[in-house]
Amino acid sequence: MPSWSTMFPLVSSYLNIVIRPGHSVGSLLLLTFYNQAGMLSTSQIPVAILMATKNSVMGALAGRGYEKLNFLHRFAGRVIVLAANVHALGYIYQWTLDGSFIAHVSPSIAWGIAALVCVDILFFFSISIVREVLHHTFYISHVVSAIILMAATCRHIPVAIPYVLAAVGFYAFDLVVRLIRTRVASANLCTIPELSMVRIQVPGIDSGWHAGQHLRIKVLSPAMGWFGWAESHPFTIASASKNVDGEGLVLMCKKAGDWTNKLFDLAACAEFCEATGPGMNIRVVIDGPYGGHGHTIVSSFSGALLVSGGSGITYALSTVQELLRDAMMGSSRVRNVKLVWSVPDPTSIVPLLPMFIGMLERAQTTYTKLEISTFFTQAPTSEDIFDPFHRLPSGLSLSPGRPRISRILGYVVDLTCEAQKESGYRSSGVFVGTCGPLSLVEEVGSTVRTFPTAKAKTVGGIECHKEIFAW
Secondary structure (H helix, E strand, O other), X not given: OOOHHHHOHHHXXXXXXXXXXXXXXXXXXXXXXXXXXXXXXXXXXHHHHHHHOXXXXXXXXXXXXXXXXXXXXXXXXXXXXXXXXHHHHHHHHHHHHHOOHHHHOOXXXXXXXXXXXXXXXXXXXXXXXXXXXXXXXXXXXXXXXXXXXXXXXXXXXXXXXXXXXXXXHHHHHHHHHHHHHEEEEEEEEEEEHHHOEEEEEEOOOOOOOOOOEEXXXXXXXXXXXXXXXXXXEEEEEOOOOOOOOOOOEEEEEEOOOHHHHHHHHHHHHHOOOHHHOOOEEEEEEEEEEEEOOOOOOHHHOOEEEEEEEHHHXXXXXXXXXXXXXXXXXXXXXXXXXXXXXXXXXXXXXXXXXXXXXXHHHHHOOOOOEEEEEEEEOOOOOOHHHHHHHOOOOOOEEEEEOOOOHHHHHHHHHHHHHHHHHHHOOOOXXXXXXXXXXXXXXXXXXXXXHHOOHHHHHHOOOEEEEEEEOOO
């Protein structure tokens, strides 16, 4: 690999201009900037903490959940890492040239070195591949290193104390709000083997959230392991607030790791115990809700298209149920709703067939037209798996292959235009919501971006909301 001076000869020539013996333009720039770099790093500590909290003023004003603002947390963290290392290397470079490195070592400098080590630990364990493979190590190192970093920074330079206090204040506020929003409730667990999911129903909580929001839940059971009972995991809510079914809060947790595997085993074992009935009642700690559509009101649009893949159906279910609830109350402008669900195997659709049929029947009592299209991407191994689909109700379809998003979106736009002509009212736009694997979400977003502008204007525009499995 060529050196930087080879790749950027013009810049290198200017930086190598000698100002005085032993000092070039580049070295003087480093010696001039490294002191300010320390203050730059310190000033970003409260920003990084603020953008990492789940309840922040920034999120409330922007109408975005903490998971949508996490990129700002990562950016501020990278600024801290870069500036702190420039600050330290600048002093090391100067003291080494002067031959006075040992003479400058003092308690405050030792605290500064400790803070630098913590910063680099935070950076290393935040690398995506390390974070995904060693998530528990990432979490523990993040918490411990951040605490030591703030304490060491204050001991290194007292001027940093106001910045650290601001960061502590942001985090304390977040903890207080989370404590207020946290509830302990009794939940019923049952398995959905076809989807490799656990259905968690909390009948004691039937309001307090909006479609598209998620919760962080802890399962207080020794079966979750020594530390599993204390772990908090996020799941999208699969039911609507104040739903007419009266089933309360519903979560669907897909097997995706050690914790969810233990949860599935716990629910499966309980189903064989006659004393607990069809499911198992356990205590859960619920923190939230978070995220969602923010300031966007889905019921204010004229049409809606919801595209989901796999376990992303939870997002679509809560949104459709909320739209139908609002339609029954006469508080929704949506006239056409299209739900698209893509799964690998047709058998995955069977457990939700009763729910789909119930939503279609409920839609018939309102002015909202609902259509549900399901797709399977893997070739069936037997014709018997299609037995449950021989008599599908009107509005529910099953098709092989991947959904053609552009064609489906055009169909929804056409339906919205027809509804606009029939009603005589001006259309208020089409809402497109998607949740699932990254490839599906990106495809939906790309389709909305490339949709013909003139046709989109005829329905009042198209707005896209994306939920991705990995944040």
